[in-house]
Amino acid sequence: MKRIYVNEKWCLACHLCEYYCAYANSGQKDMVKALQGVRINPRIQIEEDGGVSFAVSCRHCDEPLCLKGCITGALSLDDGVIKVDEKKCVGCYTCILSCPYGAIMPSASGSAVQKCELCLENSAGEPACVKGCPNRAIVYEERV
Amino acid sequence: MNHIIIGNSAAAIGCVEGIRSIERDSDITIISNENFHTYSRPLISYLLEGKTDEKRMLFRGENFYAENNVKTYIGRSALAIDHVAKTVTLDGGDKLSYDRLLVATGSSAFVPPIDGLSNVKHKFTFITLSDALALAKTVGAGSRALIIGGGLIGLKCAEGLHAMGCDITIADMAKNVLPSVLTPEAAALVEKRVLQNGVKLILSNTVTRFDSNAAYLSGGDRVEFDALVVAVGVRPNISLILDAGGATGRGIIINEKCETSLLDVYAAGDCTESVDISSGATKIMALLPNAYMQGECAGINMAGGEKTFDNAIPMNSMGVFGLHMMTAGVYEGDAFALNAKNGYKRLFYKDNLLKGYIMIGDVARAGIYTSLIRERTPLDTIDFDLVKDKPQLMAFSRMERQKKLGGTTA
Numbered sequence: 001m002k003r004i005y006v007n008e009k010w011c012l013a014c015h016l017c018e019y020y021c022a023y024a025n026s027g028q029k030d031m032v033k034a035l036q037g038v039r040i041n042p043r044i045q046i047e048e049d050g051g052v053s054f055a056v057s058c059r060h061c062d063e064p065l066c067l068k069g070c071i072t073g074a075l076s077l078d079d080g081v082i083k084v085d086e087k088k089c090v091g092c093y094t095c096i097l098s099c100p101y102g103a104i105m106p107s108a109s110g111s112a113v114q115k116c117e118l119c120l121e122n123s124a125g126e127p128a129c130v131k132g133c134p135n136r137a138i139v140y141e142e143r144v
Numbered sequence: 145m146n147h148i149i150i151g152n153s154a155a156a157i158g159c160v161e162g163i164r165s166i167e168r169d170s171d172i173t174i175i176s177n178e179n180f181h182t183y184s185r186p187l188i189s190y191l192l193e194g195k196t197d198e199k200r201m202l203f204r205g206e207n208f209y210a211e212n213n214v215k216t217y218i219g220r221s222a223l224a225i226d227h228v229a230k231t232v233t234l235d236g237g238d239k240l241s242y243d244r245l246l247v248a249t250g251s252s253a254f255v256p257p258i259d260g261l262s263n264v265k266h267k268f269t270f271i272t273l274s275d276a277l278a279l280a281k282t283v284g285a286g287s288r289a290l291i292i293g294g295g296l297i298g299l300k301c302a303e304g305l306h307a308m309g310c311d312i313t314i315a316d317m318a319k320n321v322l323p324s325v326l327t328p329e330a331a332a333l334v335e336k337r338v339l340q341n342g343v344k345l346i347l348s349n350t351v352t353r354f355d356s357n358a359a360y361l362s363g364g365d366r367v368e369f370d371a372l373v374v375a376v377g378v379r380p381n382i383s384l385i386l387d388a389g390g391a392t393g394r395g396i397i398i399n400e401k402c403e404t405s406l407l408d409v410y411a412a413g414d415c416t417e418s419v420d421i422s423s424g425a426t427k428i429m430a431l432l433p434n435a436y437m438q439g440e441c442a443g444i445n446m447a448g449g450e451k452t453f454d455n456a457i458p459m460n461s462m463g464v465f466g467l468h469m470m471t472a473g474v475y476e477g478d479a480f481a482l483n484a485k486n487g488y489k490r491l492f493y494k495d496n497l498l499k500g501y502i503m504i505g506d507v508a509r510a511g512i513y514t515s516l517i518r519e520r521t522p523l524d525t526i527d528f529d530l531v532k533d534k535p536q537l538m539a540f541s542r543m544e545r546q547k548k549l550g551g552t553t554a
Contacts, residue, residue: 006549008542047538049530054549056537065511068158068440069433071186072196073203088200090190093507097461097470098433100519101548102509102535111195143551 001080002142004118004127006054010137011046013053018042020132021057024124025114041108043116044129044138055129055138057116058082058103066095066104066115074112081120086112145170147446148232148240150222150384151248152176153185154432155413155439157204159246160212162443162451170447172214173240175232179219180273181206186432188276192304198273222249225388227406244408244446247385247396248439251378251414251430260354267372270301283371285309290359290367292351293375294321299334299464301373302343306465313344313367315359320347325460325471330488330502337467380415380428393417395428400454402442410446412438422457422473422499422517429458455518461507470510473500473517480532491532496522498531509535 019035021042028034044057060082067075067082074088075095089112095104096113107114118140119127130140147163149156152174160172187201209216217234224233225247231239253269261267268279279301283289287310291298294316302312314321320331321338335345349361358368380395391397391405395417402410413435417428434456441453459472477494487505491498491513498516512535515521530539537545546552 003551005551008545008549047536049538052538052542054537054545056549059548065433068436071154071432072184072201088196090187090195092186092461092463093468093470094433094461095511096507097459097472097510097514099509099511100515101537102512104511105508 001060002118002140003060004057004116004130005139005141005143006056007137007139008052008054010135011053011055012135012137013046013048014134015046016132016134017044017055017129017138018046020124020128021116024119024122024128027123029123041105041114043105043114045105056101056103057129058099059101060116060118061101065098065100069094069098081118082115083117084113084115086114089113145447146241146243147172147246147443148242148244149174149246149248150232151246151250151413151415152178152180152182152216152218153248153250153413154203154435155248155250155442156246157182157208158436158439158441159248159410159412159443159446160208160214162440162445162449163447164212164443166444166447166449169213172212173217173242174209174214175217175220175222175234175240177219177221178272178274181218182208183273184432185271185273186300188270188273189300189304191273191276192280192301193307201273222384225384225406225409227388227390227409230408242408245410246439246442246446247404247409247411247415248413248435249381249384249415251380251428253374254377254379255374256376258351258354263356264354264372265356266370267374270297270373270375271378276304279305279371279373280308283308283310286311287370288368289313289371289373290315290369291373291375292316292359293373293377294318294345294347295324295375295377296322296460296462297378298373298375299338300462301375302338303465305373306341306343310371312342313346313369314338315346315349315351315361315367317350318347321345325458326469326502327475327490330469330490330504333486333488333504334464334467334469337465341465378414378430380417380430382415385409385411393426398438400452401445402438402453403445410442412442418456419454420457420474421455421520423476427458429456431459433459457514457517459514461510467504468507469502469504470507471500471502472510472514473498475500475502482532493523493528496524498523512536 022040026034396411414430444451480491482489
């Protein structure tokens with residue numbers, strides 16, 4: 001199963017991953033239209049402090065506390081990818097309470113949550129953050 | 145292996161999924177005294193609010209039982225367990241045999257004996273889908289609703305009824321709302337939000353007696369209502385285990401494998417009591433995430449696998465009239481306090497461990513705090529000052545971060 005991994009040594013704190021993520025999930029065909037004047041709400045987020053920086057997004061982990069604690073059944077595991085059904089989600093945020101990585105956040109509407117789904121179903125088709133990272137600080141790899 | 149599950153909510157579904165992670169072909173039978181497909185109980189207030197509907201509130205898809213090869217007795221009650229003969233007796237007298245049994249019977253609303261309560265025509269509890277449907281049928285815009293109990297259930301019920309246009313009063317004997325999860329100071333923020341939405345609060349009051357459509361409160365108020373909701377608390381449904389001779393306290397007593405004192409009988413969810421590792425106390429933690437994880441743990445063990453669930457903590461995420469709050473653990477030890485403009489945050493720590501927290505307003509990434517409590521991370525191994533400021537992975541060592549994000553196992 002391919003996963004997103006982060007190598008913080010290579011992270012430039014350029015935040016491009018956040019913009020590529022927001023664009024890929026915007027449903028827009030044009031990056032300018034998708035992002036101009038928009039306060040982005042990406043599913044991958046950079047932490048930075050004193051010269052250290054790294055990107056955080058869903059680990060699609062083996063012990064998904066978000067999914068196990070989901071009160072609605074909106075979170076599900078589909079072929080190794082944890083997905084959220086925004087129609088079922090009511091925005092109770094129990095998954096935000098549960099995720100040890102802080103990798104789930106409210107969607108723009110506030111009435112549901114959003115998370116990284118590896119861009120498998122949006123226009124990017126593969127993780128846009130990885131593709132857009134200029135320094136290979138985020139990779140999408142199969143590891144044992 | 146032949147498994148029987150009594151119950152059809154989060155713990156039961158966790159059990160099915162736990163069993164099926166080990167065994168594909170064993171027999172599983174679910175017995176449920178509610179006449180519904182598995183649904184999410186906490187969503188009943190969202191149903192009143194119109195934020196979900198009966199179809200979307202199904203906890204698992206319509207094909208769940210078929211896909212998992214589960215036989216169901218829906219709308220049937222389990223009356224007795226014979227743990228020697230290994231049978232469950234149903235209403236109507238049917239006896240079903242099991243090799244392994246899960247009791248996931250949940251809890252029931254506690255209705256205290258109050259003078260005149262039996263004369264109240266439109267009275268409700270607010271635990272099940274049937275409760276919500278009955279309430280929705282009775283009230284509408286302009287109806288006057290009195291809710292006894294300002295806890296999680298009472299407040300969520302108020303939110304649902306508010307969206308339906310009801311005129312709502314909440315009465316509670318405690319001096320603040322959410323007394324079991326919030327400090328009075330934190331509760332004040334919630335009370336402010338509740339009042340801003342036109343809901344009346346009468347705190348530090350008990351009901352002394354009822355007329356058919358009015359309550360008389362200890363402070364002298366008389367509150368008229370068209371519908372009464374009793375939401376003062378719940379009691380675990382322990383009678384099946386108690387009658388069979390199994391160990392019970394306030395809830396069914398289970399170990400970290402979710403086994404009861406009876407051989408091959410497991411229990412999970414709101415009917416059980418277990419150890420809260422943040423305080424060390426044995427208590428009833430009637431929370432959906434714990435129910436699911438206990439059920440899953442039981443299921444894996446029932447199917448011959450090995451699983452323990454030994455790090456339960458109380459935790460709640462809740463929104464009331466758009467104000468989000470999260471709480472976890474126990475409020476003991478030193479406190480780090482932060483008062484934001486429209487928010488509140490307290491971290492409680494003791495013995496080099498984070499023990500609990502309350503966050504209201506900004507709840508972003510709170511799971512990082514929850515994890516520190518649950519994993520009992522020694523605070524001297526992280527940068528606690530960074531963590532106090534906000535939940536962040538930056539507070540961990542580079543090596544720990546490499547494990548979390550970089551995929552190294554070393």
